[in-house]
Amino acid sequence: MIGFAMCGSFCTLRRALVEMERLTATFDVQGIVSENVYSTDTRFARAADIVDEIGELTGKSVIHSIVEAEPLGPTSPLEALIICPCTGNTLAKMANGITDSAVTMAAKAHLRGNRPLVIALASNDALSANLKNIGEMLTRKHVYFVPMKQDDPDRKPHSLVADFSLLPETLEAALAGKQYQRIFQV
Numbered sequence: 281m282i283g284f285a286m287c288g289s290f291c292t293l294r295r296a297l298v299e300m301e302r303l304t305a306t307f308d309v310q311g312i313v314s315e316n317v318y319s320t321d322t323r324f325a326r327a328a329d330i331v332d333e334i335g336e337l338t339g340k341s342v343i344h345s346i347v348e349a350e351p352l353g354p355t356s357p358l359e360a361l362i363i364c365p366c367t368g369n370t371l372a373k374m375a376n377g378i379t380d381s382a383v384t385m386a387a388k389a390h391l392r393g394n395r396p397l398v399i400a401l402a403s404n405d406a407l408s409a410n411l412k413n414i415g416e417m418l419t420r421k422h423v424y425f426v427p428m429k430q431d432d433p434d435r436k437p438h439s440l441v442a443d444f445s446l447l448p449e450t451l452e453a454a455l456a457g458k459q460y461q462r463i464f465q466v
Contacts, residue, residue, distance in 0.1 A: 282451070283358040283390065285312035285383045286334075289365035289402035290322040292441065293330055296364045296400070299447045301337050303362075306448075310358065311335065311342040314370070314383045318344040349382045353389025360455060361390040361397050364426070364447060368403030368410040375413035391422060396454035400426040400447060406440035418463075424454040429465040440464075 284300050286293060303309055311334035321327050334342050343349050352358055363370065363383060370383055379388045387397055399417065403410050407430070417423050426442035427450070443465065453460035 281310055281356075281358055282307040283310050283312055283352060283361040283386060284338075285314075285361065285363045285366075285386055286317050286330075287314045287363065287365055287367040287370045287383055288316035288320065289367050290317075290320070290324045292365040292402045292444070293317070293325060295444045297330070297333060297337070299364060299400075299444045300334065302448060303451070304337055307359075309338045310340055310352075311338045312349060312352075312382055312386050313342055313344050314381050315344060318342070318382075343386070344382050346379070346382055346385045349385040350389055352386050353392040357393050358390055358395065360395060360451060361386060362400065362447065362451065363387065363398070364400035364442070364444060365402035366399045366442075368401075368405050368413070371399070371401060371403065371410055371417065372413045375416040391420075394422055396451075396457075397423050398426060398447070398451055398454050399423065400442035400444055400450075401428050402441045404436055404439045406438065408438040424450060424459050425463045426450045427461055427463055427465050 450460040
């Protein structure tokens with residue numbers, strides 16, 4: 281089973297759901313959402329609609345609390361865990377060992393088993409405040425990044441967004457213990 285966790289980069293959730301659907305054709309997928317995704321309605325979508333769609337795609341209840349996510353390491357291990365989208369906030373917490381959400385707990389529990397964690401970053405501060413956290417996560421074993429690029433260099437010069445369409449290839453490489461192609465794209 282593959283875990284597919286989603287954080288509150290609300291403008292990218294729709295694209296992440298497309299990739300989740302693609303993965304359900306090949307893998308058994310468990311949906312995991314941050315507490316913000318679970319409860320925050322935005323101009324992009326209602327929280328309940330996102331959660332319902334994940335449940336429909338996976339055929340499972342969505343994990344949305346620390347208590348629900350903790351067994352993903354020792355009791356219910358995943359073959360791999362994807363965080364798509366992964367916000368700069370969640371990346372910073374993982375880089376600094378902070379476990380205070382369903383997604384960070386899922387990552388912590390999962391990495392205890394030395395299995396792949398695939399990060400599809402979507403962060404407005406990736407090339408400023410979060411650049412050091414990207415570097416920190418790159419030094420960790422079993423952590424892989426979906427290739428990313430600046431999404432709007434003129435208006436958002438510090439922003440990076442993963443190319444979500446490369447998620448299946450990145451997952452396949454991660455399952456083989458390899459990083460898929462270059463991390464940063466032009």
